[in-house]
Structure formats: structure tokens, C-alpha cells
Amino acid sequence: MFIYNLNKKIMKTILVPTDFSSNANNALKYANAFAQATNNKIVLLHTHIPILGNYNRIPGIVAEENERVKIESQKKLEKLCNKYVEGPSDYFVSVGDTILDVPKKIKFNLIIMGTHGATGLSRILFGSNTSGVISKSTVPVLAIPQRYRFRKIETIVYASDLKNTFNELKYIIPIAKQLDATIEILNLNYEYGNTDDENQVIERKIKSLSYKKIRFIEKEATLARSIAEQLKKYLVKHKPEILVMFPEEKSWFSKIFTSSKTEYLANQLKVPLLSIRKTIVQQK
Structure with a gap:
């Protein structure tokens, strides 16, 4: 299930996943500078994998929880775009899908992501760790080390x-x-x-x-x-x-x-x- 705000103009796009951690923010700042240097667009992604439990058997509770997460995540993504992204940008929230599922549904040219995230990164953000995304992604992946700052690429x-x-x-x-x-x-x-x-x-x-x-x-x-x-x-x-x-x-x-x-x-x-x-x- 996707909620997104994407225009239809065809252009090169960089997907930046975030779990709202400091390292994910650092990768976003790098992605912004990279996008500025290459004249590309940034699409910010947050994925939510519902926690499995007995309550998940009740459809109404699941739907209510998913809707709450989507609304909160959209507000956070909008703030991040306003704070860190200078050029063209959009954002979307994915519920029930991992980052590896996203390129199958929406076309991206590059994924830029941090090498570490918050606690529970493997389940909440990507559905696998950075190594897993790199080894399985059908889209090129640029992994940014913690605290690395963009500098002119020579x-x-x-x-x-x-x-x-x-x-x-x-x-x-x-x-x-x-x-x-x-x-x-x-x-x-x-x-x-x-x-x-x-x-x-x-x-x-x-x-x-x-x-x-x-x-x-x-x-x-x-x-x-x-x-x-x-x-x-x-x-x-x-x-x-x-x-x-x-x-x-x-x-x-x-x-x-x-x-x-x-x-x-x-x-x-x-x-x-x-x-x-x-x-x-x-x-x-």
C-alpha cells in the first residue's frame, strides 16, 4: 500500500529511505548535495512493517494503526524535505512493503541510503540490512557511511x-x-x-x-x-x-x-x- 505525492514528469529520481534516525538524516543531506550536483530529483521514503501479534487478526485495529502511522510519517517526511532538500522533491509512505519492493512499483534510478539506522532497522526500514539491500536491489545503491559529508566528487x-x-x-x-x-x-x-x-x-x-x-x-x-x-x-x-x-x-x-x-x-x-x-x- 503506497501513499505518495509524485508528479508525472519523467526525470531522473533518487530514492532516499529514512527511519528518521540521525544517520538517515545524514544520508539525506548527502543525497541533497548529490542531487544538486547531478540535477536529479529526490523522493523520500518511509516504510512501515506492521508488528505481528494477536491483534493483527482484527482488521479494524490494523487499519486504524496503519492510518495513524501513515499520517504521522507523512508529516515527518514533509518536514525533512523542507529542512534538508533544496531541489525538486516528493515523499511517500509504504505500509507492508520493504524497500526491495518499492522499485517494482515506482521507477527510480538510484537509491541513496545510510549504512546504519535506528534500533530495529532491519525490520522497520528496509526489511533487511544494508548488505541485503545491496545484494538484492534491482536499482543501483549508494551506501553512505555514518557521518560522511558530501564533498565535490572528483x-x-x-x-x-x-x-x-x-x-x-x-x-x-x-x-x-x-x-x-x-x-x-x-x-x-x-x-x-x-x-x-x-x-x-x-x-x-x-x-x-x-x-x-x-x-x-x-x-x-x-x-x-x-x-x-x-x-x-x-x-x-x-x-x-x-x-x-x-x-x-x-x-x-x-x-x-x-x-x-x-x-x-x-x-x-x-x-x-x-x-x-x-x-x-x-x-x-
Whole structure:
């Protein structure tokens, strides 16, 4: 069940879920700055999952409770939009659906969300934790670490396994163009120095692209350290504004997108993490 205030004009839209926590507010402030930089619209979302119990068997009580929550949540969303959003914005309340259900009903181009929320986040806000949303969402997700503040996006690091690089770049280049940012294709190579011919092919393809602010960086990887640790070393040194990854099942990247490891990347590395599932690319 959705209550929303959306105009019919087609434009790129950023969905920002909130549980009204301080971290969700921080993600909204980031989303506002991102939307201003990319000329996008923000739609603020609050979801309510009714608590299961004996009283739920009484339809009248359930309906009354849902209506109360909708009215209160709409007032809070309106206040948040007025306080934190400078550009075009709308809001809606979802009852009985999780964030993963929303893109199936209303089209969004990007989800921006905090990596942590208030107590009960997994049930009240998303129906799963941040890692679960990232691993299952059919829409790209930008996860914002706690207390991270937006700053001009100059460098986007794209961690690539080189299996589908140039199809995946099609999803990053439009964002980079809007921000006039450099894309660094970062490959952690476990056979460092043995792929000169492949690297030359990649370099030629990069030069043939219309967007010129792209460079390829290969780093020697080691099995003695985790992928996350090796990414951390690079990111701490180079300080990009966004890390992009394309997770898929049964890949070496998938190890990072389980349990709390996604939140480790976004929080401990203190870098916003843009996740675009490989299945999204493959379906296009």
C-alpha cells in the first residue's frame, strides 16, 4: 500500500529511505548535495512493517494503526524535505512493503541510503540490512557511511574484475559526466605482470571512448590479505569520493557483499559505496 505525492514528469529520481534516525538524516543531506550536483530529483521514503501479534487478526485495529502511522510519517517526511532538500522533491509512505519492493512499483534510478539506522532497522526500514539491500536491489545503491559529508566528487574508483568492464562502464560514465569526475578502473591482479597484452587492449579501448577522463590502474594482489584490506590500502592512500563495485553471486567480489562486510567497506573505509549488481547489466 503506497501513499505518495509524485508528479508525472519523467526525470531522473533518487530514492532516499529514512527511519528518521540521525544517520538517515545524514544520508539525506548527502543525497541533497548529490542531487544538486547531478540535477536529479529526490523522493523520500518511509516504510512501515506492521508488528505481528494477536491483534493483527482484527482488521479494524490494523487499519486504524496503519492510518495513524501513515499520517504521522507523512508529516515527518514533509518536514525533512523542507529542512534538508533544496531541489525538486516528493515523499511517500509504504505500509507492508520493504524497500526491495518499492522499485517494482515506482521507477527510480538510484537509491541513496545510510549504512546504519535506528534500533530495529532491519525490520522497520528496509526489511533487511544494508548488505541485503545491496545484494538484492534491482536499482543501483549508494551506501553512505555514518557521518560522511558530501564533498565535490572528483574521483570515482571502479573496482573491476575485468570480466565485463566496458559494459559496466556504461553505467558509471553518465554519472562521471554529470560530475566531471575521473574514473579510475582499479584491478587487483593476482597474476601481476602476466597480462601485458590484455592491458594494452584495455588501454586502447579506453582511448576509443568518448569520455576521456578514464584511466586504468593495475595493482598486484596477494592471497595473504583479504580483498577488502587491499582495497582499503588503495582507498586510504588515494582518497576517492566514491567506490563502485558490481557484485554477483559466485564471484570473488561476492565475498565482500555478505553479512557486515559491505558495511565494513562503506563505514571503515569511510567512502560512499555505489553497488550495481551484475545482473542489472546483464539484463540490459
